Amino acid sequence: MAKVIIYTTPSCVYCKSAKAFFAENNVAYEEKNVAEDLKARDEMVKKSGMMAVPVIDVAGTVVIGFDKQKLSELLGIKK
Amino acid sequence: MNFDLIIIGSGAAGLAAAMYAGRYKMKTVILEKEFGGETATAGKIENYPGILSIDGYDLVLRMKEHALHYGAEMQEGKAVKLSRDSNLISVETSKGEKYLGKTLILALGAQRRYLGLEREKELTGKGVHYCWTCDGPLFGGKTVAMVGGGDSSVKGVNFLAEYASKIYLIARGKEVVAEPVNFEQMKGLGRKVEIITENEIKEFVGKDKLEKIILKNPYKGSSELKLDGLFVEIGFDPNTELPSQLGIKLDDKGYIEVDNKMRTNVEGVFAAGDATSHFGSFKQDITAAALGAVAATSAYEYSKSH
Numbered sequence: 001m002a003k004v005i006i007y008t009t010p011s012c013v014y015c016k017s018a019k020a021f022f023a024e025n026n027v028a029y030e031e032k033n034v035a036e037d038l039k040a041r042d043e044m045v046k047k048s049g050m051m052a053v054p055v056i057d058v059a060g061t062v063v064i065g066f067d068k069q070k071l072s073e074l075l076g077i078k079k
Numbered sequence: 080m081n082f083d084l085i086i087i088g089s090g091a092a093g094l095a096a097a098m099y100a101g102r103y104k105m106k107t108v109i110l111e112k113e114f115g116g117e118t119a120t121a122g123k124i125e126n127y128p129g130i131l132s133i134d135g136y137d138l139v140l141r142m143k144e145h146a147l148h149y150g151a152e153m154q155e156g157k158a159v160k161l162s163r164d165s166n167l168i169s170v171e172t173s174k175g176e177k178y179l180g181k182t183l184i185l186a187l188g189a190q191r192r193y194l195g196l197e198r199e200k201e202l203t204g205k206g207v208h209y210c211w212t213c214d215g216p217l218f219g220g221k222t223v224a225m226v227g228g229g230d231s232s233v234k235g236v237n238f239l240a241e242y243a244s245k246i247y248l249i250a251r252g253k254e255v256v257a258e259p260v261n262f263e264q265m266k267g268l269g270r271k272v273e274i275i276t277e278n279e280i281k282e283f284v285g286k287d288k289l290e291k292i293i294l295k296n297p298y299k300g301s302s303e304l305k306l307d308g309l310f311v312e313i314g315f316d317p318n319t320e321l322p323s324q325l326g327i328k329l330d331d332k333g334y335i336e337v338d339n340k341m342r343t344n345v346e347g348v349f350a351a352g353d354a355t356s357h358f359g360s361f362k363q364d365i366t367a368a369a370l371g372a373v374a375a376t377s378a379y380e381y382s383k384s385h
Contacts, residue, residue, distance in 0.1 A: 011238075012213035013119045013136045035216030035242075051288070051308070052204035052214050064204070068155075 002059035002075060004029040007044040014066040015054040021068060025077050081179045082108045084378050085170050086151075087158045087321070088186030090116020091364045092352025094142035095371030096184050096378075101149025103379040108178060109146065110170065112157040115139035116188045117315070117353065118364050121231070122212045122238050126258070127364050135212075138364065154178075161324045166385070168325075168347060181385065182347045182378040185322060185335060186371060187354040189315030194226065198283045206289025211235040211310045218243045221307035224292070225249070226280065232312040233257035233265050239310070240268050247304065248274045249294075280309075317354055330356060341374035347381055349374040 004022065006029050008015035022029050032040035034053060047062045048055040056063040058074040071077070084100050086093045089111035100107040118124070121135035130138070147153065156172030163169070167179040191209060193199060199207055208214045211225070215235075219242045225235045228250025234257075236246050248255065248265075253276055255262070265272055275298050282293040284303075291305045298304065319333040328336040328344045334356035341349045341357075351370035358366045 009213060009216040011122065011134070011216065012210070013115065014210070014213060016136055017114060035219070041217065048204075049287075050204035051206070051217050052208060053217070054213075 005057040007032050007034050007053055007055040009035040009053050012053045018054050018066040027075055082106050083382050084182045085178050085180035086184045086186055088188055089114050090188050090352060091118045091367035092371035093186035094146045095368035096186060096351055096375040097146035097151035098149055099372045099375035101146060101151045105379060107151040109151055109153045110156050110158050111153060120210055120212055122234060124364060161321055181382050184374045184378060185350040185354055186352045187318045189317045189353045192313045192316055194311055196283060202283055202289050206308050208308060208310050211238055215239045216242050218308045220244050223308040224306050225310045225312060227312035228252045228255045230257040230261060233261045235310055235312050236272055237264050240271060246272045249278055250276045251279055253277055340377040341370060342377055349378050
């Protein structure tokens with residue numbers, strides 16, 4: 001399965017929803033808390049051009065925000 | 080798919096209605112566009128009875144669990160078309176699915192207001208932000224502004240104070256109106272927070288990200304205010320399109336008109352939560368949940384007699 005990285009802050013509701021979506025669909029992911037991890041924050045800004053979370057990297061394709069439809073397409077999740 | 084009750088909206092009002100309807104043994108479906116409504120992004124909730132402090136997202140998760148426990152079903156889908164199909168109410172979603180219900184509760188919530196300034200969209204996520212619980216933690220040690228003079232903006236300032244080094248609260252009115260407990264917490268932050276009243280933003284300035292704003296009226300001798308980030312919390316407007324499709328009466332601000340039983344002017348259709356102005360501008364989780372409970376009870380009474 002594609003490598004998934006999610007950039008989050010602990011209080012971000014869309015990050016929580018995205019992680020719940022991954023859990024429901026058995027998608028393994030790496031989480032980077034950009035409230036604390038400054039290196040990860042730079043990485044996220046470089047990838048997305050934004051100072052906003054969540055940013056989700058699915059095998060090199062960057063998704064800004066919790067876009068369930070786009071994530072489903074990228075991860076091959078059928079409903 | 081036929082139901083006793085269709086609920087559009089999965090915020091506090093919709094979930095409370097679903098829990099009550101489930102206990103009334105009504106076959107109920109909740110159509111959710113975005114889970115949790117405004118509650119989910121509200122940060123800490125500290126005025127819901129019985130719970131001293133809880134994150135808004137966790138509170139709506141509990142409400143969802145409670146509703147599902149009593150048999151309500153939850154379906155993803157943005158309702159786009161409402162109509163009457165003989166005695167039933169039909170709800171079509173953007174995915175093309177059709178739900179039929181004996182009764183309908185509109186718990187639509189409301190839509191976030193934007194400032195309507197030039198470059199606002201372009202700079203969104205690049206210094207202009209709407210979800211302070213999401214993006215606030217990215218502004219550690221930075222100078223930020225919160226726009227809005229109500230309770231949510233004050234809560235936002237208190238949240239941002241955990242991270243930012245300086246916060247300007249910009250309000251259009253003469254004063255900031257917030258729950259005293261939240262206002263006092265903000266006052267306790269001392270010089271970290273500066274309140275700018277009777278002022279507005281005229282312009283955003285910055286190349287690839289927000290660098291400063293131009294104020295309508297000078298503040299401390301200057302119209303320019305250098306900022307790393309700005310959060311907009313200026314209230315919500317009701318969703319008027321869906322109710323209009325069924326000929327539901329709206330008030331002059333676009334909120335759904337309801338009586339004390341949360342009945343709209345259309346038979347079998349009820350409304351609850353922030354989509355109504357039943358408690359005026361007092362829009363809380365407890366009021367939304369209460370209105371949801373009343374709407375479900377009325378839908379139950381209606382379905383028994385029809």
